Structures are given as structure tokens and as C-alpha cells.
Amino acid sequence: MKGNEALAHAAIRYGADGYFGYPITPQSEVLEVLEEQRPWETTGMVVLQAESELAAINMVYGGAACGKVVFTSSSSPGISLMQEGISYIAASEVPALIVNVMRGGPGLGTIHPSQADYFQAVKGGGHGDYHLIVLAPSSVQEMCDFMWLGWDLAFKYRTPAMLLADGLVGQMMEKVVLPEPRPRRTEEQVREQCPWAINGRKGMRPRNVITSLELVDEIMEQNNLRFQRTYREIEKNEVRYETIDTEDCDYLFVAFGSMARICQKVMEIAREEGIKIGLLRPITLWPFPSQQIKEAAKNVKGIMVVELSAGQMIEDVKLAVECNVDVKHYGRFGGIVPTPEEVLDALKKQFAINK
């Protein structure tokens, strides 16, 4: 099935309580599959096409504040519209999952794959000092698996998580093993697992308040310090990445999502020509696998960061290696996806490899 279809099936099987979205290419299949599956008749999950992205993200905020398992999906321009809500969700410390199937921008841009929302996803996007846990799937199987992981992490740390996919992974069809379906949590389970949720105190506990507003500066600073402690905890525990052929490579690719797949083909071709390239694929873009990149880059002649953007993740790679390694970039943008040969030519040219 398609990556976008896998997302929808994964959500129903996780026992999600609600989806709120507004259609946009290249992720419209998410809403389409949910409507076709009619989970409201089986699990009781709500599927709602909102009147706009603003409405959708605020419905997610509302659901999350009640301790519900909720998500939205959109693509780049739609995600930009949601930024205010995402900042509010982060500040309110409620768990939610936001899926961005990126397309070429800026502006309305194109409908074809891009990775140019990296900065927006990992450096904030909305206002204020907050982070999203950002997961970057590179296969249809991961589109499914990371939905579950995203929610698990969001609930563990009471923070919004984002699946940062691109049009290529969304539209591509591959083999996928779907997890066994789980029932939605009962009202009692929600009360037990989310004692902070606003679901009626019934005279049993003090009032819960979910808000991002705090007019006493001293308290707001304390809130911020608490957010930062959570982020440090996430950085310590949740870095995820994959390495391929990094033990004895001369050059290192750092790429995520669909670009990491294309880089693997480049490595196959290069190996036949006698050029040894390894790949480090960040799976969590935040927290970023800085230490692991530094480690993998110890003995290489150079790093090439390959992105469907003009160069965004490269900044984090440079920081990771503290500029001790030569870091180059190759990217195509606006919806263009480079072929493996193109990437290999770029590597040869940038590092003056004559093979």
C-alpha cells in the first residue's frame, strides 16, 4: 500500500480516538482511507474533515487536552497554517501527532516531494522556546511504525510529535506489515494514564487546567524551565538513527527520509566503482543524532549532506562535527528528486574523486 494509506491504517490500529484534517496533495489519501474504512462504526474513532487547517489543529488541541489519542495530517502550506496551534499544544504540554507530507515550496509551491520544511519542523516553526519530537520515515513500513512510535513518545513526554515525511514516501507503494489492532482506551484508562487531562473531575480530584497562557512572568519562566528539562530528557533517551556501511567508508552521506533511500542506491553504484561511502540516516531529526554523526565521521575524508532542500540539515551536521570534517551539500528543490547518478556525480565533483 501507499505510505499515506499505511498512516491511516496504523492510526486505526493504534486505537486512535480522532483525526481532524483538511485535504491537500500529496497526503489526501490519509483522509480518503479513513473515510473509506469508516472506523467510527468499528472502533468509534472520529474522522472529521475540518473547515480549515486552523480548525483542524485546534480540534487536535482540544482532543489532546482531554487525553485523547488524536492526530492531523497535512502538507507544507497547510502545516504553516497550523503553527500557532502547534506552539499552543507544546506550551500546554499535551500529546498530539502531526503529520507533514512535505511538498515543494515556499508558498503554495508544487505538489511534488521536498524536504524543505526541516527548519520549520526542528527549529520551532511556531513561536516560543519549544521542540517537537520529529520522526523521519523512509519507507512505507516506517510510515506505519512511526505513527505508533510518535504517539508513544508524545504521551510519554506530554509533548507534540511530528512525522516529517515527503511526497515520495507518501505516494510510494511498498510491502507493509500492519500491527495487530488494539482497542481504543476506555474512559477509566484515560483517567489513569492521563491524570492531567480535562475530562470532568466528578468531585474526585482538584480541577485540571490546560492553558498556554500565564501572565505571571516568574511562573512562565518556571514553565519554560520545565519544558527544557523535558527536552533534555528526550535528547538523552530518544535519539534514533540508522547506519549503513559506516565502519570502513571514505565518505559519509547524511540523509533522511526518501533521500536516504536514494543515497543507498548511490552507495551500491559507487561500491562497484571502488568508492566506499557510508550512510548515517537520522530517524529522529529532533533530537538530532549529533554524537553519532561525530563518531561516524571520525575517519572519513568528507561528508555530503543530501537533502531535497537548499541546505538545512547541513547546519546541524556541521555543528555535530564541530567543523572538523569537510561537509558539503547536494540538494534539488521545488519538487525535483535527483537520480542516484546525479548524486554520485555531485560527490565526485565536490571531493575531486577521479574514478
Add this chain to the structure above:
Amino acid sequence: MKEEIVIAGFGGQGVLSMGKILAYSGLMEDKEVTWMPSYGPEQRGGTANVTVILSDSRISSPVLNTYDTAVVLNQQSLDKFESKVKPGGVLIYDSYGIHMPPARTDIRIYQIEAMEATFELKNAKAFNMIVLGALLKVKPMVSIESVIKALKKTLPERHHHLIPMNEEALKMGMSLIKE
């Protein structure tokens, strides 16, 4: 085993669904598969193409520069993909509407008359299955049984009565290939 295929033609010729059935057939044989369409506005009346990879091991890039096999169903697609077949690879094209036939000598080229065959079957919708039959005759990467299984899996139940017709189209496609 690894087979990298591109199928290209006009939108509406069944290019994407042919690729999908091929991918599902690979799945029926426990192969790793990817199906990567060129999607978007160009599907509506313009050219459409899809890359299908079948492999016994993990598949890296779904995006390719060269292919083991190209199946092209109009002139624009022929112009675009003839040069992208690997040396020793296979190019299959439908002769309908082709005014500049392929000229390479380092690949195996098969001209089929699938569009003509649809007139004989009196079923224009069978076109892509005829082409798939021809492809599987040249490159038996999956069995006909697997294709039938894939059709059963992908078609909604109410269309299952059409499967014998599809099987007939596949066989007709196979008979179009003359060594």
C-alpha cells in the same frame, strides 16, 4: 533476483494500475516491491509513468536513472525512456501511434500491437493486461498464477467476474511476442 522496470504512456491507459498489479504479483511471491508513480496534474491526459522494482532483497532507491526493462506506450515515453534502458536490457513498445521507432542496437526491442489486440477482444480496458502479458512473456519475473492472485486481492469483490477476461487478455499479450 532484482528487476527494475519503468512503464510509461498516456494517463488513462492503465499504466499505474498495470504497475500496481505487477507489484502485487511480486508480493504474492514474497518478493520485496516498490511502486513509485509520477503523480500530479500530468496524470490527467498527459504522460504518466511508474517505476516498479521487484527484488529478493531490500530495495534501496525507488527513484532510478536506468532500468532493466522499459514498457512504453506512446511516442513521448519512447523518446524519454529509450536511452534509459541498461545495455542488454529490454524495451517493449506498442506500435500504435509510434512514428519514430527505437533505434538502439545494444538492447532487446519488442514491438507489440496491443492496441490492435484490444479491437480483436472488443475491450479497450484490457489494454494494460495485454501489455502485461507481453512483458511477462519476455521477462517471466512473476507467474500468471500470481497475477491472478494479485487481481483477486486488488479488485473489489463485485469485479471478480472480470478476472477470466483479464486472464484471457494476459494470454493474448503473451501470444503477441514473437522471438
